[in-house]
Amino acid sequence: MTILQELTALIGEKNVVVGADLERYSIDWMKQYPSQPLVAVRPANTQELSAVVKLANRHNVAVVPMGGNTGLTGATHAQGAIVISTERFNKVREIRKTARIAIVEAGVILSNLHNVVEEQDLLFPLTFGARGSATIGGVLGTNAGGSNVLRYGNTRDLVLGIEVVLPTGEIMDLMSELHKDNSGYNLKHLLIGAEGTLGIISAAVLKLSPKPKAYATAMVAVSNLDDALKVLNKLQEATGRSVEAFEYMPRSYIEAHIAHFPSARGPFDEMYDVNIMVELGTTIDALAQTDAQGKVGLVNQFEAILADFFEEGIVLDAVVAQNQAQRTQMWERREAAAELSFNFPNIINNDVALPLDRVAEFLERAGQELGQVDPDFRTFVVSHLGDGNIHYVVSASKKDPVLKNAIMEKIEDIVLELGGSFSAEHGIGLSKLSSMDRRKDAVALDVMRRIKAALDPNNIMNPGKVLP
Numbered sequence: 001m002t003i004l005q006e007l008t009a010l011i012g013e014k015n016v017v018v019g020a021d022l023e024r025y026s027i028d029w030m031k032q033y034p035s036q037p038l039v040a041v042r043p044a045n046t047q048e049l050s051a052v053v054k055l056a057n058r059h060n061v062a063v064v065p066m067g068g069n070t071g072l073t074g075a076t077h078a079q080g081a082i083v084i085s086t087e088r089f090n091k092v093r094e095i096r097k098t099a100r101i102a103i104v105e106a107g108v109i110l111s112n113l114h115n116v117v118e119e120q121d122l123l124f125p126l127t128f129g130a131r132g133s134a135t136i137g138g139v140l141g142t143n144a145g146g147s148n149v150l151r152y153g154n155t156r157d158l159v160l161g162i163e164v165v166l167p168t169g170e171i172m173d174l175m176s177e178l179h180k181d182n183s184g185y186n187l188k189h190l191l192i193g194a195e196g197t198l199g200i201i202s203a204a205v206l207k208l209s210p211k212p213k214a215y216a217t218a219m220v221a222v223s224n225l226d227d228a229l230k231v232l233n234k235l236q237e238a239t240g241r242s243v244e245a246f247e248y249m250p251r252s253y254i255e256a257h258i259a260h261f262p263s264a265r266g267p268f269d270e271m272y273d274v275n276i277m278v279e280l281g282t283t284i285d286a287l288a289q290t291d292a293q294g295k296v297g298l299v300n301q302f303e304a305i306l307a308d309f310f311e312e313g314i315v316l317d318a319v320v321a322q323n324q325a326q327r328t329q330m331w332e333r334r335e336a337a338a339e340l341s342f343n344f345p346n347i348i349n350n351d352v353a354l355p356l357d358r359v360a361e362f363l364e365r366a367g368q369e370l371g372q373v374d375p376d377f378r379t380f381v382v383s384h385l386g387d388g389n390i391h392y393v394v395s396a397s398k399k400d401p402v403l404k405n406a407i408m409e410k411i412e413d414i415v416l417e418l419g420g421s422f423s424a425e426h427g428i429g430l431s432k433l434s435s436m437d438r439r440k441d442a443v444a445l446d447v448m449r450r451i452k453a454a455l456d457p458n459n460i461m462n463p464g465k466v467l468p
């Protein structure tokens with residue numbers, strides 16, 4: 001039998017996708033890494049998944065795990081490989097309200113999980129613009145971050161247990177529901193963020209939080225990023241660390257947003273250089289209640305704090321959302337970032353992390369020093385400032401791989417001098433392989449390669465990604 005016939009015998013003809021139907025598995029969200037997979041398969045459960053991986057390993061054919069295919073680094077590129085889509089194991093198996101956990105299958109779409117847990121007044125906090133397509137397997141595979149890391153942590157901080165199909169097809173059961181378990185090496189953390197190079201996560205036990213009963217969301221203008229950090233720290237102190245999001249949009253971002261959406265308006269009557277979207281959340285009943293004027297307690301508290309900041313001169317202007325529609329509008333502006341970046345030619349995505357007090361210096365130096373490499377470069381910047389993550393998109397003056405590399409190197413130089421990382425939350429995939437090669441500690445890279453060889457001796461599991 002051919003490999004396709006064997007796959008069909010294992011999981012049925014309609015779950016073995018070939019020909020024109022392969023198109024949606026052949027191109028990434030950014031449309032930068034087209035490929036021609038051999039086939040895409042859609043197993044229904046862990047046993048079928050394991051059988052498919054065993055077969056691929058026996059035939060020495062590469063497999064590429066795929067969730068929503070919204071990753072931004074080309075990590076689902078699958079030339080000649082078997083794409084293993086998790087779209088059919090998509091059940092939320094259990095919500096245990098008292099233990100505050102959700103047991104879910106890898107193909108569950110992030111926003112579907114949000115909806116299910118919110119019905120029980122709980123929250124799975126991880127959120128970002130692609131939540132309507134990204135899957136649990138994909139967010140675990142990339143250790144995704146998003147806009148509320150400063151309150152709830154990265155994906156890694158939200159996972160208690162996982163089930164994994166290893167490159168040999170063996171099923172590794174790490175479905176712990178425990179907050180403490182010091183029984184040997186932490187294999188869960190090894191698999192999370194491995195971008196599908198060490199195994200395919202089939203299910204997970206996730207931590208849930210109480211759902212905030214009210215939010216207060218505002219656009220705040222300040223003079224500079226130092227003042228922005230003063231606002232963040234003072235707000236955390238004044239509210240018992242209830243800042244959910246602290247997102248920076250420079251003037252150029254606001255201008256790009258207005259130019260792209262004909263109905264869009266700036267957040268303020270005036271244009272400011274430094275615009276921050278701040279969101280507070282509370283689970284405290286007293287703060288969630290409305291007063292006689294119909295205003296939520298948390299919004300009143302936020303406005304009072306902002307008034308003090310205004311008096312002190314650290315806030316120049318502020319607009320607080322007065323209803324859900326205004327809050328949604330603020331979020332839509334921020335979450336349009338990926339779409340807006342498409343308007344720039346020859347883009348180079350730099351997803352970097354800096355210590356919070358070095359972000360301003362990074363932006364200043366990058367703005368100056370990139371001119372030495374490409375005098376006509378432009379940038380498109382947006383940042384999860386609350387956790388020091390900057391999406392520093394460079395629009396190069398021409399499409400030229402040598403120039404692209406030089407730009408990336410220059411940014412890496414500055415980032416590393418300031419104690420940062422060249423990859424904050426999107427991972428490595430294909431797009432950051434050269435950065436890994438140049439910048440990752442050589443011993444650490446060697447250890448990673450040894451781990452990869454031990455778990456995947458035939459190098460079938462998403463080969464060519466992460467490790468240069």
Ligand SMILES: Cc1cc2nc3c(=O)[nH]c(=O)nc-3n(C[C@H](O)[C@H](O)[C@H](O)COP(=O)(O)OP(=O)(O)OC[C@H]3O[C@@H](n4cnc5c(N)ncnc54)[C@H](O)[C@@H]3O)c2cc1C
Nearest residue numbers: 067068069070071075128135137138141144145146196201
């Ligand atoms: C509009 C937009 C906004 C975004 N915003 C953010 C953001 O704010 N923060 C952030 O961190 N990211 C962001 N991302 C990128 C983010 O990494 C992905 O959206 C998400 O994490 C990937 O989920 P997915 O299911 O689409 O995975 P895919 O793209 O399908 O896969 C991503 C990687 O995970 C692997 N993988 C997939 N499934 C599994 C599995 N079951 N087991 C093991 N490995 C697996 C794949 O092989 C690949 O290496 C954004 C993307 C878009 C398009």
